[in-house]
Amino acid sequence: MILPEFEYKKPKVIKKALQLFQANRGDAVYLSGGTDLVPRIKQRLEKPSIVIDLKNISSLNKIELSRSWLKIGANVTIYELKNHPFVKDNLPALADSLEATACETIQMRGTIGGNVLQNTRCLFYNKSDEWRKAKGYCLKMGGQVCNAVKGAKMCFANYTSDNAPALITLETQVRLSGVDGSRQIPLAAIFSGKSDRPFTLQPGEILTHIFIPANKTRGCYLKIRVRDSIDYPLVGAAASLKNGNGCLAIGGIGAKPLHFDFDETEDGWGERIAREAASHVTPVANTVLSPTYRKKMVYVLVKRIVRKLSGEGC
Amino acid sequence: MKRVKVNFTVNGEKVSVEVKQYETLLETLRERLCLTGVKESCSIGSCGACTVILDGIPVRSCLVLSPEVEGKSITTVEGLEKNGILHPLQQAFMEKGAVQCGFCTSGMILTAKSLLDRQSKPSKDQIIRTISSNICRCTGYKKIIEAVMSAAEKMVAT
Numbered sequence: 001m002i003l004p005e006f007e008y009k010k011p012k013v014i015k016k017a018l019q020l021f022q023a024n025r026g027d028a029v030y031l032s033g034g035t036d037l038v039p040r041i042k043q044r045l046e047k048p049s050i051v052i053d054l055k056n057i058s059s060l061n062k063i064e065l066s067r068s069w070l071k072i073g074a075n076v077t078i079y080e081l082k083n084h085p086f087v088k089d090n091l092p093a094l095a096d097s098l099e100a101t102a103c104e105t106i107q108m109r110g111t112i113g114g115n116v117l118q119n120t121r122c123l124f125y126n127k128s129d130e131w132r133k134a135k136g137y138c139l140k141m142g143g144q145v146c147n148a149v150k151g152a153k154m155c156f157a158n159y160t161s162d163n164a165p166a167l168i169t170l171e172t173q174v175r176l177s178g179v180d181g182s183r184q185i186p187l188a189a190i191f192s193g194k195s196d197r198p199f200t201l202q203p204g205e206i207l208t209h210i211f212i213p214a215n216k217t218r219g220c221y222l223k224i225r226v227r228d229s230i231d232y233p234l235v236g237a238a239a240s241l242k243n244g245n246g247c248l249a250i251g252g253i254g255a256k257p258l259h260f261d262f263d264e265t266e267d268g269w270g271e272r273i274a275r276e277a278a279s280h281v282t283p284v285a286n287t288v289l290s291p292t293y294r295k296k297m298v299y300v301l302v303k304r305i306v307r308k309l310s311g312e313g314c
Numbered sequence: 315m316k317r318v319k320v321n322f323t324v325n326g327e328k329v330s331v332e333v334k335q336y337e338t339l340l341e342t343l344r345e346r347l348c349l350t351g352v353k354e355s356c357s358i359g360s361c362g363a364c365t366v367i368l369d370g371i372p373v374r375s376c377l378v379l380s381p382e383v384e385g386k387s388i389t390t391v392e393g394l395e396k397n398g399i400l401h402p403l404q405q406a407f408m409e410k411g412a413v414q415c416g417f418c419t420s421g422m423i424l425t426a427k428s429l430l431d432r433q434s435k436p437s438k439d440q441i442i443r444t445i446s447s448n449i450c451r452c453t454g455y456k457k458i459i460e461a462v463m464s465a466a467e468k469m470v471a472t
Contacts, residue, residue, distance in 0.1 A: 001357040001376075005315050008335040008381045031379075038338075038377040039358035051336075053382060105362060105372045105425060105447035229446035230360065 001042040001128075010053040014060075014177050014206060017052050021204035022179060024050045030206060031055075032075055035102070035110040036118040044129040045119075045141075060113070060208055072210040074113025078163070079104070081112055091212065093219030093240045097166035100223050103230045113207045116164050116174070116187070120157035120195045120255060121232060122286045124148050140196040148286035155196035156284045158252055160232040165249035165257040166221050169240035172212050178205040191256035198255050217242045220308050222301045223252070226288055234289050237277070237301040241309060248273050248305070250298055253281045270306030274299045322383045324349070325393025333380040340364045340375040343390060351391035351420045355449075362448030365421035366390050372428040372447070391420035394427070402472075403427055406465035407458070414452035421448050426462045434470055438463060 011017040021028045029048040031037055032055060040046045054060060060075040065086055072081060081087055082098035101107055101115065124147035125132070125140050137143030139155045146152035164187065172187040180202075187210070192200050201207070219240035225231035233252035240247055241264060249259040258280055262273045278299040283291035307313060321330045324347060331346050343349040343366065355363035357376050364375040367389040394401035403423045406412070413419050422445065429436055429444040436444070441462045450458065 002341075003336040003338065003379075005334075006336045007315065008318070008379060010381070034377045034379070035359055035374075038379075042358060051379070053379075055382070103362075103447035104444050105365065105374065106359065108371045109373050109377070229449075 003038075003041055004044065004047060006041075006048050007050045008053065009050060010056045012056050012058070014057055014208065017054060017057065017206060018177065018179050018204060020050065020052050025203065028052055028204075032114040033077065033110040034114075035106050036114055039126075040119065043127065045126070054206065065214060068214055070212040070214050072112055072212070074207050074209060075111050076113075078102075078107040078110050078112060078115060082107065086214070090214075090216045091166075091170060091219075091240075092217065093166040093169055093221050093238045094163065094212070096219075096221035097162040097223075097236070097238060100221060100233075100236075101162045102232075106230070112163065112210060115161050116167070116190075116210070117199065117201075117207055118159075118161055120155075120159050120198050122148055122155075122157040122195075123288065124286060125157055149284050152284075155194070156254065156286055157195040157198075158254060158287065159191070159195075159198055159256055160236075160252050161257075162221065162223060162233055162236055162251065165236055165251035165259075166219075166238040166240070167210065167212065168249045168257055168259050169219060169238050169247040170212050170217065171247070172210055174207055175209040175211065176201060176205045177208050178202050182208070184211070188257075188259065193255050195255040215242050218309060220305055222304055224289070224294070224297050224301065234287050235283075235294050235297045235301060237298065237305055239302075239305045239309065246309075248277060248302065250277050250281060250302075253283045253294060253298070264309075270303065270310065274302035274306065277302050318381055320380055320384050322385060323387040325389060331380075335379075335381055337380045338376055339366070339368075339373075339378040339380050339383055339388075342380040343375060343388075349390045349392050353417055353420060355417065360449070361418070361421075362425060363418050363421045365424045365448065367424055367428055370428065370431065372425050389424070389427075391423055394423070401427070402465040402468045403430070403462065406461040406468070410457050410461040410464060412454060412457040412461035414450075414454045418448055418450045418452075422450065422458055426465070429462075430466055430469060434466065436462075436466060441466075 027049040031053045060073040064071045138147045217240045221238040223233040223236040236251035244264040246262045249257045251257040283294040353363040355361045359377045
């Protein structure tokens with residue numbers, strides 16, 4: 001597939017990247033590993049006039065561990081992060097979700113920043129332009145109809161990062177840099193809840209770093225996919241626990257990961273959160289698996305996680 | 315639109331190529347450098363047929379823009395043979411019958427090579443995990459895995 005025409009720039013500092021974006025406002029995209037963006041450009045889901053490559057910004061390439069945070073540059077690859085000793089030893093939910101992301105070759109190219117900021121996906125959206133034109137453009141493409149749910153007035157595309165749910169259970173924060181300076185917010189706050197425009201980032205804002213509290217946690221991540229070798233999650237469930245306080249997050253369904261707090265000392269906590277999670281998700285017929293099955297699998301995955309965390313196997 | 319000059323190393327040889335800014339590495343290798351061992355299949359990063367090794371890391375060349383590889387070093391399947399002698403992986407793929415239609419083969423071999431470069435004695439599970447980055451639609455995975463194991467043994471022995 002041939003790419004459409006665009007200009008390619010590789011700034012060495014964040015300030016320059018922000019300036020380039022502002023100079024081409026509305027028409028520029030940021031590139032990192034390219035495993036999400038390049039297929040989107042090929043399928044004409046993005047039509048940039050300029051692609052700004054962030055890979056040469058060296059301040060985004062490091063992992064630093066301090067007493068209170070694990071600070072991860074947005075350009076750090078999934079593979080690099082999953083092999084980091086602190087992640088392996090202390091953040092099992094994240095170690096699992098990184099391992100479950102795509103396949104090894106893509107893990108070596110894809111970055112954590114890009115993974116978190118990947119666009120939402122739908123069976124009727126991630127298609128070639130010819131396919132979409134023949135079907136009629138949907139709401140996410142600026143059309144008037146939803147091709148997945150007849151008569152729907154809103155978009156139901158799924159946010160399919162494996163790592164964002166795991167990071168949310170770890171109370172992760174993200175640092176964003178824009179023309180007006182930088183700000184640090186909880187990861188859960190970057191989601192708009194709208195599938196057609198999933199993020200609350202300002203135009204041109206760059207996610208520069210991810211901050212995970214440097215605590216020892218227990219946890220795990222499980223996902224449902226058709227091909228174990230590569231696929232995006234059709235349901236993903238992550239949980240982390242610290243001193244009896246836990247957080248569960250469900251991904252792969254709807255515009256953003258849903259998260260639920262729980263207390264390990266409460267009687268019947270496992271059954272309660274499994275039921276609560278399954279009752280809150282609203283899958284629709286926009287993946288290769290049916291919505292009924294995916295809803296049931298939320299309950300099943302959470303119960304498997306609960307058994308694992310309670311030391312009863314999986 | 316203005317073309318850009320990109321300098322990089324392919325199979326040990328320095329090259330300087332004028333490319334479109336929106337050209338993929340896959341196109342540059344195949345169309346400008348005639349390295350047709352790099353195969354285009356899905357073109358969206360799912361299949362791994364276009365895998366090349368970029369600074370020691372296997373990448374899908376359909377997802378890499380050519381201007382990104384300035385100053386970098388690339389190995390394609392054409393670069394594995396040395397003085398008329400095939401790489402142990404190439405030899406093992408032939409001996410074990412790990413090639414059916416052959417379209418995935420160069421990607422498979424390069425993905426396997428990057429694993430053997432990182433780890434000289436991988437377990438069967440590690441080989442399966444790495445090789446699962448690449449799709450073979452003839453479904454000949456068993457022989458591919460056997461070939462990688464056999465090549466690994468030979469490379470350790472020599």
